[in-house]
Amino acid sequence: MPEITLDDFNSLIHTVYEAGIDPHKWSAFVGDLSGHLDDTLICLHAHDTVARASLGLLASGAAPEFIDSYVRDYAAINVWANGMAIAPIGKLVQSEEIYDPDKLLKTEFYNDCLRSQSLVSASAVALHRSSDRMLFLSGNIRLRNHDLVRARVNRTFDLLGPHITRSFELMRHIPHQVEGEDYRATLETSTDAVLFIDRAGRITHCNRAGTAMRKDASLLAVDRDGHLHLKDPRADATLRIALAAIARADFPAIPGSFPVRRAAGSPMRAMIVPLAHRTRKQCSIRFSRTFRLQCWSCATSRRRSLPSLHCQAMG
Template structure:
């Protein structure tokens, strides 16, 4: 294999294998052979000590090398020179006096017996809390690494840096995804993240329970309901809501639908649709989800609705009572009559609701209240 082919294959391995420490031996062999080394080392650890150090060695007994790392690495007189040259490819021994180095206990007890006198090293740190070193070593017989070998490792190091940063960012994204999924599991409504074709990307815990009961279904990977007419109605509403989110259609308020439950006496589901913002980064829960279909079972009391709205919008008890009545379809006059208050008082409370919910019309207010009830976390 020629050097160009070797280099091309090596760079492919860098991006394919860097994220799996179990494969680092293969990667190290390629790097070490490419620069004519005898032993290779790759170590990655956290700048904030949030992860355990991960390292691999190729070309030497791992246990013997582990002893060197954990007992003697901090004694290495070359270390300060290496750490003062981040991002560069250097010969570790260039930063120390050769006679003093050979007279050190580290050299006599470790370096010389392991025949690893000469080293070619690159150390780099990244914003994604990653610090890594790649090092190739060889013995006195092969002599120090030269300019050609420095150049070769210099061709590889930028790709290693990018690969490790990429995998670190992906790890952070996975952690964020886990947090988002856990938050959705707290919601007492079923949440189904779907695309424009109703293909399901994620279901929270409440939604999973609904599917087990049998009124919400997954057909060929798509969200559906036992009532076929409702399935078609929801799919059509999803298409319209996504068109509205793109500015291609208008909706007077958030879409809410009643979905019958043919085999249940507990009343219909209430379904609402909430288009998701376009993905802007890696921490998207599911890259192909476009809209959240929120399915809520019936049975909440008026007092429960008022309590939820009071907590969400920081309402007074009287304002919360009005908000709860409007959310379930009552008119302002009905509310005033039922509560035995003047219509002017109800209008004042309505004005306060507009201010606290950031709305300006009663239809907009009702949609805002219903959306809040659909996504309440308490």
């Protein structure tokens, strides 16, 4: 059972961030991830924590009849879901941590649902939560080769978790891409400012709000060659680190959320987000009226990626 290669992982990351623009891509991500993790049922759950009911499920690695029965009957008795409702966002959680394995064997959920698929444990990551709903990704592991498979699932989920949570953050704040539409056209309708930059940090395109944002000298500067610079030295250094990491396809090295400060006005937080683009080597930086800054990286058709940054006003 071969390990997931760096190219495999980078391809998964591309799909994760593409799904932040086009939610239909989540189905492709679940299928691709399942293809790399044998003997694992990969599920992306939307769950009502109050009604204890499934709000939707994307799954790969099980018969459609089983998936239908889970949504219809078994989501209501999923003893692991209660634990996921309080699990830390973006962090790997193992089923043994949220429900006693010995007690599991006596539950209706195990005997009527899991056992029919030879499933004995799961690893999961909570992605988003509101007062009554949550989203989480689970890798449900079969008895065969359990220990080996579990280790691979844990390593993969641990690396993917932060990227998936960032992608869901994108979905909350940007317009969804229309099939066949270019990212630039999609984001042109946004009230947030978007600046596209290439791998060297040169601005190549701005939407209408982005053109106005370029005049904010307290936040950014553009040199005579078109390179973007954040006025906060530490934030700008982090942007350079992210550009370098993406250029060498080292996605795990992309920095997470970091602060961006200005000489005047509220500080912001930034988030690096790589995305793929079909034709051009570019990335984008997105600002909102509430001082939310986001940068996307776009890649070539060969799936080489570029960085993206997301900044948010700090309360």
